[in-house]
Amino acid sequence: MITDWNPWQALAGGGLIGLSAALLLLSNGKIAGISGIVGRLMLAPGEGAAWRAAFLAGLLSGPLLFVAFAGHWPDIGIDASWPVLLAAGLLVGAGTRWGHGCTSGHGVCGLARLSRRSMVAVATFMAAAIVTVFVVRHGIQP
Numbered sequence: 001m002i003t004d005w006n007p008w009q010a011l012a013g014g015g016l017i018g019l020s021a022a023l024l025l026l027s028n029g030k031i032a033g034i035s036g037i038v039g040r041l042m043l044a045p046g047e048g049a050a051w052r053a054a055f056l057a058g059l060l061s062g063p064l065l066f067v068a069f070a071g072h073w074p075d076i077g078i079d080a081s082w083p084v085l086l087a088a089g090l091l092v093g094a095g096t097r098w099g100h101g102c103t104s105g106h107g108v109c110g111l112a113r114l115s116r117r118s119m120v121a122v123a124t125f126m127a128a129a130i131v132t133v134f135v136v137r138h139g140i141q142p
Helices: 006-026 036-043 051-072 084-098 105-110 114-140
Strands: none
Touching: 006 105, 036 051, 036 105, 105 114
């Protein structure tokens, strides 16, 4: 399991995410919200399908690039059962639809544009995350 945390790597990663979101907005006028990009690619694959597919391919190629440069897969462990992961995925999907966007769209792009809806969404995400961590660590164990 990866336990070393490097603030410079975190800063570089966050900077690259922000840069890519800004480039997509400036070059295409599109928001880098993953749920919207994937949803529109699957439900309405006509107009804009090429850039959406390229964006998704870039996301999926990340682990392959890591292996190419590092020479090994990262050691990542998930300490949850399949039913918990399935329930979490369904809740995230429902929340994404209900909140009109995902954490990347609201947190990275929406906050940067000072969107009120994104500010409320991010505050809700953070509150839910804080409550979830507290309950899992001090209350109900999955």
